[in-house]
Every structure is written in structure tokens, then in C-alpha cells.
Amino acid sequence: TAGDAPPLRVEHLRKTFGGITAVDDTSFEIEQGKITGLIGPNGAGKSTTFNLITGFLSPDSGSVELYGQDITGMAPYNIADRGMVRTFQIARELSEMTVLENMMLAPKHQQGEALWRSVAPGARAQVQKDEQAVLERAWEMLDFFDIDHLAEEYAGNLSGGQRKLLEMARALMTDPDILLLDEPFAGVNPSLEEKLLEHIRELREQGYTFLLVEHDIDLIMENCSRVLVLHQGKLLAEGPPEEIKNDERVIEAYLGG
């Protein structure tokens, strides 16, 4: 975490799919220890931007920097290793595993195989120590999200909201600095949404940095320190919520509808 460099800086990012320019010369930064919102109408390029930042897609051009270090084109697990992770929906296979097993697998998915690779006998003690640390971290996170009582439950049996809590708990297994959330409240009822938000705010208080992609404008405006507005792959506007709410271009392109 070097000097004054922002947690995340994106410069002139561009991605095309055939004839479609999904992300078109987009540049922005996010602030340390804050929740930055990324909004825009359907097809604006939010998910593509998200995938470019987290290494799930490579940009045609442009760069992505994490605390001043170039991570453009790096594999997702390398980016996770450097402290930026995203949430994942729980895949079908993982539904047949318990909540705790899902938690134990998370670092493997995020960081690659190093921790879990079978090793020479001499190194076994270290691996066991690492596994003990992973287990402790898993319980700590399950406790934080109030789902420790569900540790032995199959992930497939969780309610929609409990699943979202597990998705966030898993993402935090490697203790990242930056957490990227792509529509984390999709399909969540209002009371669970509030609970999820409380957890996110508490994590922000602890110093985590968030980039939040969300289509619920009110939710973004209430919870983000700054808002980025994408429109047709371009950054249409950025600023504090009060400004964005009253920005004529934003109203016309998005809010007016």
C-alpha cells in the first residue's frame, strides 16, 4: 500500500466485443476506506468494467492500478493475492457442501493452489498451521456475519439473504483491502438488504474499501461517498451523491427515464 496512490485507478480502459464497445476509454479512481458506487443503465458496461478490474477479462487497451501497482491483465487469483477480491454467487457444486466447507475452499479459489497443494513431508507442519489459520478465519467471518450457527448446513439450504452473507464472508477469507460487489442485493428482501448494508458499513468503518455496482439509485446515493455514472461504456459523470443526483446529463441519460 504505497504512498498516496489510490486503492484503485483505472485509466483509458477499453473493451470491445465484436462490434460493440462495452467499455470506451473509461478512467476513474476510488477512495481509500470509502464506498464508491458505480451506476448506469442496463448495458452501460458496469459488469464488463468489473471483470476488467478483477482480471476476469483483459482490456483491449488502458490500465488498472492497485495502490499504484500495474495489475493490467493479471490473473484473478494474483489480483486477489494483492488485496482486491469480488464476491461470487455460490455455484451449484458448492450448494452440496456445507457453509464451513465453502469458507475453507474460498482462499483456494481466490489465491490459487499454493496453500492447498500437497507438499513434501518437511513442509507439512507449516501447511497444517496454515489450515488452522484458515479455519480460525472462517469462524471469525461466519461469526461476523451472524451465520456461524449455519456452519454445518448445506449451502444449498440457505435462504437468499443468508447466501449473500456467505458470499461476502467467503470473499473476506483472504482479508482483502478492497472488496468489489456486483449487485449484491439482487433478489434480497428489504430487511436482509438493510442487514447486508449494516455489515458493509461496519467493514468500511474497519477500513475496507468498496466498489459497489448497483442499480438501486437510492441505495447508492445513501451509502456511497462518491458515485461513478457509466453510460454507453463511457464515464458520464462522477462526484458526491448530491451532485450526481442533480446532474442534468445523469438525469437525462438515466434517472429521467
Ligand code: ADP
Ligand atoms: P451492464 O453490467 O452495465 O448492464 P455489461 O458490461 O454487462 O453492462 O454490458 C455492456 C455491453 O457489452 C452490452 O452491450 C453487452 O451486451 C455487451 N457485452 C457484455 N459482455 C459481452 C460478451 N461476453 N460478449 C458480447 N457482448 C458483451
Ligand code: MG
Ligand atoms: Mg451487469
